[in-house]
Amino acid sequence: MFRSYAVLLYFILSSFFANGQQIFSGNKYPQFDFRPPLDITPPALAGSFGEIRPNHFHSGMDYRTNQREGYPVYAVADGYISRIRVQNSGFGQALYINHPNGYTTVYGHLQRFNPKIAQQVEKVQYEKKSFEIDEFPASSLIPVRKGDLIAWSGNRGSSGGPHLHFEVRDTKTEATINPQLFGLDIPDNIPPVIYAMYIYRLNKQAFNEFTPKQYFQVSGGAGKYHLNQVSTIHLGGEVGFGITVTDKHNGASGTNGVYSIELEVDGKPVYTSALERFKFENSKAVNSHIDFPAFLNTKRTIQKSFVDPGNPMGIYFNLVNNGRIEFEEGKAYAIKYTITDAKGNQSVLAFNVLGDSKATIASKALPAGTLFPYNQVNEFNNNQIKVIIPAGNLYNDLNFIYAEHARPAVNAYSAVYQIHNVLTPLHTGFELWIKADSSLSKYKDKAVIVNTGRSSQGGYFENGYVKAKPRSFGSFFISIDTIAPTIVPVNISNGQNMKGISKMTFKIRDNLSGIKSFNGYIDGKWALMEFDAKTATLWHSFNDQTGSSGKHTLRLVVDDVKNNVKTLTIDYYK
Structure with a gap:
């Protein structure tokens, strides 16, 4: 257990080095x-x-x-x-x-x-x-x-x-x-780079896209950084900090991530994140670890130094009030960030804070909505839709917003339903039911739910609803997929002699629901077709049977998720 007393005590008292690597844990690994x-x-x-x-x-x-x-x-x-x-x-x-x-x-x-x-x-x-x-x-x-x-x-x-x-x-x-x-050594004597620091005015409220924040430029290098044009920040109310950092190693390095972020107030840690290990089922909580609205809006990766209550990642240590800080009126504080890479190289950003109630920035008023607590199942129902958010999907309490908009003009079989917005991350997703109108009756088996970008969320018809499990909030409506996938031969045509060619290649694509399966049959027997999704490339490498001399017949069958089928038959010679 990451947060056990023994491990936490060990971390507070000491950290050990192995092959120059500082490890923020009591675990020892073979070197x-x-x-x-x-x-x-x-x-x-x-x-x-x-x-x-x-x-x-x-x-x-x-x-x-x-x-x-x-x-x-x-x-x-x-x-x-x-x-x-x-x-x-x-x-x-x-x-x-x-x-x-x-x-x-x-x-x-x-x-x-x-x-x-x-x-x-x-x-x-x-x-x-x-x-x-x-x-x-x-x-x-x-x-x-x-x-x-x-x-x-x-x-x-x-x-x-x-x-x-x-x-x-x-x-x-x-x-x-x-x-x-x-002990897998990556040559590295370069400390992490610190680009910017942020202050979030939390005011004892849940973090969301409306949380006020301030940006502070950072200068420095070689492991020592400072804020530009300011040495002391006046702060009032409850605040949290955030930081933008990257790392490089010697040689041909990419722009990589850091190992740990530690925030101290007057020499005492109030927040530490250390990327020693994690469970795959928690990995999507990266969207809680960062300022997710800022990432979507600006592509900036700001790592928050306070932890949302629904964040399940086991990478946090030394938390005081989950990293949320209140500064006493008139009292001066020394703040220090220590950023460490996996080799133990460190960079430090230090600055001062003066508690000042006049510097409090009030939180923005939220639009009218429904409170969804982060730690329970939440449901929303009306005559047209049903939304079910399982427990463990929200990282913070949510002010849930819903709206209905006009039906799109093309290939739509319902109105558009706004299910909150994309700026609030979900851990795995939610269940969405949209009631089907009568015009869908003959297309029930072809129905899918799509977002307003017309990206399929999957879906199936049941008891008068089309049901799907989107992975993120957004605006959705019912559409249908009646169009079969496409198959485009790349290096083969009917009657072609393929002598000296090692494989036959195709491009396959689907317009909406996505490719479910592909199967090739050569001379009536199943033949291995390999596929690369990122390039939409499908190919068969000839073997002793499929590349033997003479005439051969290929039948290629591609199905999409809604069982629209495309078949291509080609004769070729070797």
Whole structure:
């Protein structure tokens, strides 16, 4: 338990160093069990553990691969392949290795597997007649030794460019842990960079998009920072602080995230966040960790130094009133931020505060709405819609706003219903029911709920309603999807001779509900079609059967979520 008394006491009294890494925890990790997963020297990161990404904390380290694919990937220690996953998106192609020391390592966005693993993958894909698989082999099936070649680095799945995504997880709990705590060295003597500091006028109210805030420019470098043009800030009422920071390491570094943020008042910590480990089910709480409205409106990533009551992340320590601070009238305070990276490099921002009730800034009046407490199930009903927000989805008490707007002119089967707004984040989402009107009757099986950007939220018809589970608030209406996916051949046409060509390639897309499945049949037999969602590219690599001499017939069938089907038949020769 992260917040146990023993761990907290240990943190307060001391922090220890391992290979130069300051660890804000009482946990000790093995320092010599793991070798690097790549032989690229010096190692460099395109993304750090815990880095703030859209809707999640980054769950591992992204090793740079010189903007190329095809670097050998090695098992970092003895163990066995415990999971093989192939996805249209996500990690694309990934391997998981369980190790005797109680940890699991993960290797994502792989270009291809070693021959033994590739043979096993293809065997399962043909048995299940599915490109996507998620297999958990027995421990005896694919053992590996430290340094064994297991794959080659790639750019598959949701990767934004060639790299190796690498994770270390606790095998029992599946919590993901900062790999730099295991002696995997990334050369780094560069302290984090501090860009700006913010003050939030909380006034004992829930944080939201109406919370007043002030921006303060920061200057400095080499680990020492100060506020521009001000040394003492006058503050009254309850306030919280926020900060904008990044980190780099030596060499070809990306702009990465920091390891910890500590805020002290008169030498005593009131807030600490430390990205040692976290659970995947809590990762979307990154939207509570940051000023989410500011991120949506300005793309600035401001890390709040106060914790919302519904935030489930286990990364917070030394909290005093959840980081919310009240300053006494006329009293002077010394404030200090200490920002630390995973190698122990630190940057400090220090300034003074004078308690001054005249400096209080009142909170803005909220529009008329309905109070939804953060810690319970909340429902909203009328004759047209039903909204159910399960417990654990709100990070703060919510002043819920609802409105009804006119029906869009094209492909709409209900009015538009405003369900609060996108500036309030949700942890997983909510249930939305929209009552269908009579014009939908012959399209019930094709109905979906879409937002005003016409992005499908999924949905199905039941008992007079179209029901879906949007992941965020917004404005929604009922639409239908009656259009089949499209298939565009890239390097093949009917009657073409494919001699000397290693694979046939297509682009497949769907206009609304999304592609549900794709299946290729060559000469009447199921053939493996591989897919990359980010490029909408589908392909089949010829094998001994499908690439043998003579005439062959391909039948390619692509279905969308609403069971609209597109079929393409092509004869080709080899």
